[in-house]
Amino acid sequence: MRAKYDRAVYVVQRAFALYPFDEIAFSFNGGKDSTVLLHLLRAGYYLHRTSSGNGDQTDCTIQNCPMRTIYFEDPTAFPEINSFTYDTASTYGLPLETIRTDFKSGLEALLKEKLTKAIFLGTRNGDPNAVGQEEFSPSSPGWPPFMRVNPILDWSYRYTSIGSIHDTVPNAQLSDGLGGFKPAYMLTDGTLERAGRAKKVNKKKEVDGYSETSSSAKPRQQ
Numbered sequence: 001m002r003a004k005y006d007r008a009v010y011v012v013q014r015a016f017a018l019y020p021f022d023e024i025a026f027s028f029n030g031g032k033d034s035t036v037l038l039h040l041l042r043a044g045y046y047l048h049r050t051s052s053g054n055g056d057q058t059d060c061t062i063q064n065c066p067m068r069t070i071y072f073e074d075p076t077a078f079p080e081i082n083s084f085t086y087d088t089a090s091t092y093g094l095p096l097e098t099i100r101t102d103f104k105s106g107l108e109a110l111l112k113e114k115l116t117k118a119i120f121l122g123t124r125n126g127d128p129n130a131v132g133q134e135e136f137s138p139s140s141p142g143w144p145p146f147m148r149v150n151p152i153l154d155w156s157y158r159y160t161s162i163g164s165i166h167d168t169v170p171n172a173q174l175s176d177g178l179g180g181f182k183p184a185y186m187l188t189d190g191t192l193e194r195a196g197r198a199k200k201v202n203k204k205k206e207v208d209g210y211s212e213t214s215s216s217a218k219p220r221q222q
Contacts, residue, residue, distance in 0.1 A: 004154065004155055005040070008044075009043050010044075011135050011136075011150075012041055012043070012120070015120070015149045016045065017048070018118070019117050019147075020117075021067070023115050024067065024068070024116070024120070025068040025110075026041060026094075026119070026120045027071075027072075028070070029081075030081045031081070031162070033122030033152065034121075034122040036122065037120060037152055038092065038094075040151055041120060042092070044151075066093065066095050067094065068097065068114070069094040070096075070110060070119075071098050072100075072103055076166055081162065097110070104144075107146075108144050116146055117147060119146055119148060120149045120151065122152060123150045124152055124153060124154075125153055125154055126191070133148065133150055134150070135149070135150050135153055162196070167197055168196055168197060171187065171196035173187055173188075174186065174187060
């Protein structure tokens with residue numbers, strides 16, 4: 001774990017050395033990956049500032065490091081996720097920019113508004129979009145040009161993934177056999193972290209000619 005931490009913090013420091021601070025952004029969505037990344041950014045920025053002689057232990061914190069932070073708010077996200085995202089941004093003094101369009105359109109508008117050369121992402125190997133990515137990977141053809149910085153690309157840990165309110169159910173791998181579920185950190189097989197991303201059983205009813213979908217069960221957040 002120490003080796004992974006050291007490598008991730010090195011990548012963060014390297015990004016700060018390569019790009020002007022005001023041309024870097026952090027994509028934060030309140031999920032487990034981006035939350036881990038947030039604290040690695042705090043550590044990396046502290047070390048970058050102190051090693052370069054531009055800061056000391058009293059002024060080198062995330063509160064004095066107003067990194068441009070972007071949040072693509074999803075209307076189908078759990079309310080608890082949205083609340084956690086905003087609360088965390090407030091706690092650590094992150095200047096949060098909320099975007100309510102799709103990811104690509106939002107990025108295009110973001111990069112037109114202010115020069116952004118690099119974006120810290122919480123992408124990990126095993127994520128659907130991680131194929132072919134490295135710690136520093138240019139954006140894909142057809143997308144706005146920027147450098148994807150992936151400090152935790154090779155990290156893995158036993159948490160369970162939460163999707164939207166429409167496709168998340170309790171992870172059966174965490175069932176305690178008594179009708180309840182164990183804490184997410186007790187998942188023993190990290191490859192099954194998305195086992196709770198199943199379509200819930202829905203009941204449909206017709207209302208004034210429109211199909212209204214209602215969930216048959218409210219998912220429990222893991």
